[in-house]
Amino acid sequence: MQRRIRVLIAKLGLDIHWRGAVTLSRMLRDAGMEVIYIGNQFPREIAETALQENVDVVGLSTLSGNHLTLGPKVVEFLRERGMDDVIVLMGGVIPPEDFPALRQAGVDEIFGPETPVQDIIRHIESRVGTPPTTEQ
Amino acid sequence: MAIRHTRGMKRLGLFRRDKLRQIERAARKWEQEHFAGDDPRLEQRHSYSGIPVKPLYTPADVADLDYVEHLGFPGEPPFVRGVYPTMYRRRPFTVRQIAGFGTPEDTNRRIKFLLGRGGTGVNIVFDLPTVRGYDSDDPRAEGNVGQCGVSVNSVEDMEELFGGIPIADVSVSLVTHLPSVTAAVFAMYLVAAERRGIPVESLAGTTQNDFLMETAIGCAPEILNPEASFRIQCDVVEYSRERCPRWNPISYNGYNLREAGTNAVQEVGIAIANAVATLEELISRGWRVDAIAPRLSFFWDLYNDFFEEIAKCRASRRVWHKIVRDRFGASEPRSYLMRFHVQTAGITLTAVEPMNNIARAALQGLAAVLGGAQSLHIDSYDEAYCVPTEEAALVSLRTQQIIQAETNVVNTVDPLAGSYYVEYLTSEMERRISSYIAEIEKRGGIVAATRSGWIHREIADFAYRQQKEIEAGTLKIVGLNFLRDEERRQEPIRVFRYPEAESRQRAKLGRLRRERDAHAVERALSSLGDRCRSRENVMPAVVDAVRARATLGEIEGVFREVFGLWQFPLA
Numbered sequence: 001m002q003r004r005i006r007v008l009i010a011k012l013g014l015d016i017h018w019r020g021a022v023t024l025s026r027m028l029r030d031a032g033m034e035v036i037y038i039g040n041q042f043p044r045e046i047a048e049t050a051l052q053e054n055v056d057v058v059g060l061s062t063l064s065g066n067h068l069t070l071g072p073k074v075v076e077f078l079r080e081r082g083m084d085d086v087i088v089l090m091g092g093v094i095p096p097e098d099f100p101a102l103r104q105a106g107v108d109e110i111f112g113p114e115t116p117v118q119d120i121i122r123h124i125e126s127r128v129g130t131p132p133t134t135e136q
Numbered sequence: 137m138a139i140r141h142t143r144g145m146k147r148l149g150l151f152r153r154d155k156l157r158q159i160e161r162a163a164r165k166w167e168q169e170h171f172a173g174d175d176p177r178l179e180q181r182h183s184y185s186g187i188p189v190k191p192l193y194t195p196a197d198v199a200d201l202d203y204v205e206h207l208g209f210p211g212e213p214p215f216v217r218g219v220y221p222t223m224y225r226r227r228p229f230t231v232r233q234i235a236g237f238g239t240p241e242d243t244n245r246r247i248k249f250l251l252g253r254g255g256t257g258v259n260i261v262f263d264l265p266t267v268r269g270y271d272s273d274d275p276r277a278e279g280n281v282g283q284c285g286v287s288v289n290s291v292e293d294m295e296e297l298f299g300g301i302p303i304a305d306v307s308v309s310l311v312t313h314l315p316s317v318t319a320a321v322f323a324m325y326l327v328a329a330e331r332r333g334i335p336v337e338s339l340a341g342t343t344q345n346d347f348l349m350e351t352a353i354g355c356a357p358e359i360l361n362p363e364a365s366f367r368i369q370c371d372v373v374e375y376s377r378e379r380c381p382r383w384n385p386i387s388y389n390g391y392n393l394r395e396a397g398t399n400a401v402q403e404v405g406i407a408i409a410n411a412v413a414t415l416e417e418l419i420s421r422g423w424r425v426d427a428i429a430p431r432l433s434f435f436w437d438l439y440n441d442f443f444e445e446i447a448k449c450r451a452s453r454r455v456w457h458k459i460v461r462d463r464f465g466a467s468e469p470r471s472y473l474m475r476f477h478v479q480t481a482g483i484t485l486t487a488v489e490p491m492n493n494i495a496r497a498a499l500q501g502l503a504a505v506l507g508g509a510q511s512l513h514i515d516s517y518d519e520a521y522c523v524p525t526e527e528a529a530l531v532s533l534r535t536q537q538i539i540q541a542e543t544n545v546v547n548t549v550d551p552l553a554g555s556y557y558v559e560y561l562t563s564e565m566e567r568r569i570s571s572y573i574a575e576i577e578k579r580g581g582i583v584a585a586t587r588s589g590w591i592h593r594e595i596a597d598f599a600y601r602q603q604k605e606i607e608a609g610t611l612k613i614v615g616l617n618f619l620r621d622e623e624r625r626q627e628p629i630r631v632f633r634y635p636e637a638e639s640r641q642r643a644k645l646g647r648l649r650r651e652r653d654a655h656a657v658e659r660a661l662s663s664l665g666d667r668c669r670s671r672e673n674v675m676p677a678v679v680d681a682v683r684a685r686a687t688l689g690e691i692e693g694v695f696r697e698v699f700g701l702w703q704f705p706l707a
Contacts, residue, residue, distance in 0.1 A: 014264040014280045016354030019396050019599045022706075026600050037706055040357040042276065064264050065522075069279030093487075095521050095631040113487045113520055114616050116607055 005033045005128050006055040011040040012062040012090075013070050020091065021061035027117045033124070043070055047077030050086060056128045058086055063093040072105030079106070087127050091115070150203055151195045160196040167191065183444040185399035187564050193556035201559055206454075210549045213461070215453040216562065217550040218508045219473040224546035229504075230511035231536045232257035232309060232477065236285040237523045238637045240296035243286040247301055249526060254537055257511055258301065258308040258341075261285040262321070263637075268356050269317045269692025272641035276357065282637025284523055289641060289687050290648055294324040295331065304334045308341035309387070309477065309511075313349040315368035316360060319675055320691040322372060322385075323682040342384040342433060342477070345372050348410060348582075351702065352591045353392045360695060361702035362586040368674060368695070370417045375675035377428060384433040386414065387477060394437035395483045397599030400448045401565065405572030406591065407434055408456060409582040412573070415464055416581075425464040429471035436509070438500040439481040445500070446552060447561035449476070449507025454562070455569050478504040479513040485520045489615040493517040498535045505539055506552055512536055518632070525632040589705030645687065652685040660684040661694050668698040 009025050011018060018039070025037040036053050038046070050058050058078065060071060067090060075088050090102060091111040099110050108127065111120055151159075171179070171191055181189045190197075201207070208214055211221030220227075233255055235246040247258055263285035265277035271289045272281045281287050288294060298308075310325060312318040322343050326336050347365035350356075359365075369386065376385035388407035398406065411432050418428050434452070438445050456474035460466045480500035485493040494517045501514045514532040516524035524532070540546060552558045579585040586592075605611035612618035660681040667677040681691055 011355055013278070014268055014270070014276060014356065016264065016267070016356055017396075018355040019595075022596050023397075023599045023603045026596075027603070039355050039704060039706060042357070063284075064280055065283030066279030093521065097631060114613075116617075117603065118607065 005057065005124060006053065007033050007035045007057040007059060007124065008046070008050050008053060008055040009035060009037045009059045009061065010046045010049075012046075012060045012074075012092075013042060013064070013066045014040065015062045015064040015066065015092070017061075017063045017092075020063075021059075024059070024061075024091070024117060024120065028121065028124075031121045033121075043073035043077050046074050047081055047083070050078060051081050051083060055086065057124055058088045060088065060090045061092050062090070065093075067092070067094045068098055068101060071102055071107055075106035087124070089120070089124075091120075149199065150201050151199065156196055156199050159194050163192065163194045163196055183400075183561070184439060184441040185401045185444060185565075185568070187444070187561065187568075193560055195556060197556050198559045198563070201563075206563075207553055207559075213472060214457045215472060215474065216450045217553055219453065219475055219510070221549075223508065223549040224505070224540075225549060228256070228540050228546065229509055229536075230257035230307065231255050231533065231540075232259045232511040232513055233529060233533050233536075234259045234261050234311075234479075234513050234524075235529075236261035236263075236311075237632075238282040238286065239640050240286055240288060240293045242282070242637070244297055244299055244301070246526070246529070247298075250529065250533060251301070251306070253530065253533055255533060256306070258306055259311065259513055260297070260309065261311045262313075263287045266321075266688060267313050267317060267354075268358070269314065269320070269688055269695075271645055271687050271689030272638060273645050274689055278638070281641055287637050287641045288321065288324070289645055289689065290685065291324045291327050291331075291682055292644065292648065293641075294321075294328040298328065303329060303332075303341075304338050306340075308339075310341065310343050312344045313346065313354065313389075314360075315345050315347050315350065315365050315372055316692055316695045317688065318343045318345040318372050319368055319678045320682065320688045322376070323675070323679040324688075326380075326679065327682050336380050338382065339380055340382040342387050343372065343376075344389060344435070345369050345386045346389040346410065348406070348586065348591070349389055349392060351586050351704075352595070353389065353396050355704050358696060358701050359704060360699045362583050364695075364699035366413070366417070366583050370414060370421075371673045371675050373414060373428065373432075374418060374421065374423070374673055377423070377431060384431050384475075386431075387433045387435045389435050391435050391437040391479050393595070394439065394481065397595040397597075397602065399598065400439065400441075400444055401568040401572050402594060402598070403437060404448060404452045404455070404565075404569045405576065406582065408452070408459065408569070409573050409576040409585075411456075412459065412463070413582045415460075419464070425460065425466045426468035426471050429460050429464070429466055430468060430473070433510075434474055434476040436476050436478050436504075437481050438478045438504045438507075438509075440484050440496070440500065442499065442503050443558055443561055444565070445503045446507040447558055447565045449478075449504070449509065450550075450558075450562045451565035451569060452476070453508070454566055455573075459573075475510045477511045477513070478507075478509040480504070480515045482515050482519055484613075485515060485517070486613060486616050487520040489621070490517050490520060492615055493520070494531060494535070497532065498539075501535055502539055502543070502545070505545055508550060522632045592705050648685060648687070656684040657681070657686045657690070660686055661690060664691065664694045665698050668695065 025035045087108045210218030264280045347369045350365045351362045373385040390403040390407040394403045453474045457472045480497045497515045516528035516532045518528045664677040
């Protein structure tokens with residue numbers, strides 16, 4: 001039986017806007033994923049929890065302008081803990097002109113405001129779907 | 137102010153009964169002729185809060201409307217037509233555009249920019265470290281200092297923020313969110329005024345001070361529990377009522393409730409439930425309702441459904457009046473007034489085709505004026521990307537001025553009164569809002585409903601349902617899920633970046649900590665702790681701490697230590 005995709009969703013740093021993150025968490029569960037929503041956390045704790053929960057995806061939500069400062073740190077702390085396969089996604093209010101810098105720092109994809117949830121679901125399924133040994 | 141007595145007068149409907157019967161029959165015939173073929177499932181329309189909307193409204197839909205009892209005159213019960221008699225005819229709504237980013241000096245410049253171009257009120261938003269009570273040099277503040285609001289750590293920051301601004305003459309709204317942070321920020325404002333020789337009795341303005349912002353509407357790594365947050369909320373109100381006659385110590389935040397995920401009915405219902413709880417608490421402390429109610433104010437979100445929002449504004453005045461009069465027995469006329477500030481709905485703005493947001497915000501701003509708002513902030517078109525650029529902020533400011541000076545809607549009070557549709561909607565909104573308040577009461581009142589997570593579930597459920605409607609396309613957003621330009625012309629939009637605030641604020645904090653009397657701060661913070669543990673009002677101790685140059689983070693630290701942290705019920 002196929003193991004369910006495990007997703008950690010966190011509010012990045014001090015950002016107070018929980019609507020998108022909580023709604024997305026619910027919709028990912030509707031789509032059959034296991035979602036661990038941890039509310040506000042900082043990069044080190046996010047990486048720690050991702051390790052403990054053995055997740056496939058870490059989703060970071062921020063609308064408060066801290067994406068460039070804190071987002072790459074999450075990637076860094078995950079890699080430090082040997083979680084090279086974990087896919088880091090970001091969403092919220094992130095200007096498109098910042099996307100290249102985030103991708104450069106190892107963020108897999110950034111979903112701007114108004115991204116249909118189905119797009120996020122499809123993206124996760126396509127990126128996580130196959131285990132490393134059968135990767136093309 | 138004359139309060140007209142309707143007792144003893146025979147109830148006079150607006151319409152003759154025989155005429156109404158004629159109209160009703162004719163309306164039914166008209167509907168049959170033009171709409172009978174429609175599939176009711178497809179053709180049923182609703183307002184955003186779910187009120188069914190017919191193709192046509194006639195006097196038959198407001199058959200029982202009694203002008204004097206249900207509408208009355210502006211400035212008189214039931215205040216549906218406006219809190220003040222002459223409304224904008226004599227005095228325009230306050231043009232209160234938000235300013236807030238970077239350091240206090242940065243925001244000081246924006247305040248002057250807005251006031252210099254016809255802004256008539258000041259409206260300050262703070263960065264997230266300030267909003268949540270962390271100093272700029274706290275590790276948790278990293279990446280957030282000066283982003284989406286101004287950084288304020290100390291009295292000196294407050295002085296810089298308002299340097300050269302005539303705070304004795306212009307009303308200042310400080311969007312402080314949490315009660316505990318309100319306590320410190322308000323204290324800083326008062327001490328800054330004191331240092332300038334301005335008596336606090338002359339200060340006019342508002343602090344938000346809403347415990348729901350701490351415990352439900354916004355999430356955070358560290359929050360106080362609802363009871364502690366609510367207690368501090370009431371302490372701030374009490375302190376202000378004792379000393380600052382022109383200050384609104386609370387602005388019940390319907391706006392952020394709406395943005396987090398509620399409809400218009402829930403927005404008003406929850407905000408009023410909080411106001412009811414505040415009055416109950418302060419009365420239990422020995423206050424008379426008439427000493428508190430006149431300075432309770434509200435903050436509404438102006439959303440897309442043009443007429444529903446206008447009806448919401450009007451209905452909320454009538455609901456409040458009845459509660460304050462009937463439930464609390466208020467007799468001071470100013471106790472009955474639901475005064476509110478409005479912000480146009482941020483969440484309705486799109487990142488795609490951002491110029492469309494100018495139209496959205498203008499329509500919402502117009503509805504706010506037709507709804508009788510006391511002051512207004514119109515969102516800027518680039519807010520889906522960043523803090524407003526100067527250019528975008530100016531467009532918003534001008535939008536307000538265009539409404540005021542070019543449209544003539546301000547020439548008469550409550551121009552939509554008597555519209556069959558608007559009066560129907562107003563009454564229906566009133567009914568639903570009152571029911572929802574009763575639902576909250578059934579759950580023990582607003583503090584208990586927050587403690588149990590009920591409020592959070594209401595918000596999360598609504599947000600989920602609305603997202604599904606957007607995904608399904610039943611909730612249409614032009615340019616996004618409706619009439620979408622598949623070429624996705626990405627107009628390059630100038631993202632507002634402003635000088636790095638963090639290092640500047642950290643440097644100031646370093647100096648402050650070196651220069652001040654550390655023992656005095658320690659003593660003041662310790663007294664604050666004692667005060668928190670007692671049943672006394674915390675504000676005097678907060679003011680003392682501020683005078684000793686304690687920082688916001690240090691003061692907040694005392695609150696967290698004494699009251700402990702609460703686990704936000706994850707929705």
